[in-house]
Amino acid sequence: MRLAYAAIPAIVLLLQTTAHGADLDNGRRLYLDPTLGGGTAGKCCFTCHEQGRDLPADLDRRTSFPLMGNTMGKLADVVNSCIEMALRGQGLDPQSKEMTDLIAYLTWLGKSQHDPALPATGCTR
Numbered sequence: 001m002r003l004a005y006a007a008i009p010a011i012v013l014l015l016q017t018t019a020h021g022a023d024l025d026n027g028r029r030l031y032l033d034p035t036l037g038g039g040t041a042g043k044c045c046f047t048c049h050e051q052g053r054d055l056p057a058d059l060d061r062r063t064s065f066p067l068m069g070n071t072m073g074k075l076a077d078v079v080n081s082c083i084e085m086a087l088r089g090q091g092l093d094p095q096s097k098e099m100t101d102l103i104a105y106l107t108w109l110g111k112s113q114h115d116p117a118l119p120a121t122g123c124t125r
């Protein structure tokens with residue numbers, strides 16, 4: 001019985017994950033977090049990308065990303081550039097769950113260009 005109760009959070013988490021195993025709710029949380037990567041600038045992804053601004057619908061299919069005069073081949077590198085330059089934090093491990101969840105969320109938001117669950121006030125801290 002105790003074991004069954006212990007399994008409940010895991011089951012809830014499982015229900016919230018996408019087919020690819022990424023967690024969109026966690027991705028949204030990271031998108032709103034100015035301390036992502038240890039960020040110190042007081043900005044979060046939402047500050048500049050709001051409801052998906054500048055996030056194209058084909059993020060998951062693109063093989064090159066122009067960013068401030070550079071061209072990058074990996075979405076994770078672009079995300080890390082924004083974390084380093086805009087949030088003034090340190091890039092995330094491209095293989096980490098944080099990066100996976102954030103990219104899943106960005107890809108979803110790039111397509112939908114609107115997330116009713118995003119607060120109008122922006123960053124969470």
Ligand code: HEC
Binds near residue numbers: 049065106
């Ligand atoms: C200070 C503003 C700012 C913040 C904060 C910011 N970005 Fe960006 N981001 C930009 C600019 C400017 C571009 C380049 C847009 C362009 O050239 O179309 C960009 C581009 C991108 C792109 C590539 C879009 C494309 O067309 O290829 C991604 C993905 C991205 N940002 C993700 C993020 C993520 C994730 C965060 C939060 C960790 C974030 N950004 C925070 C300004 C910001």
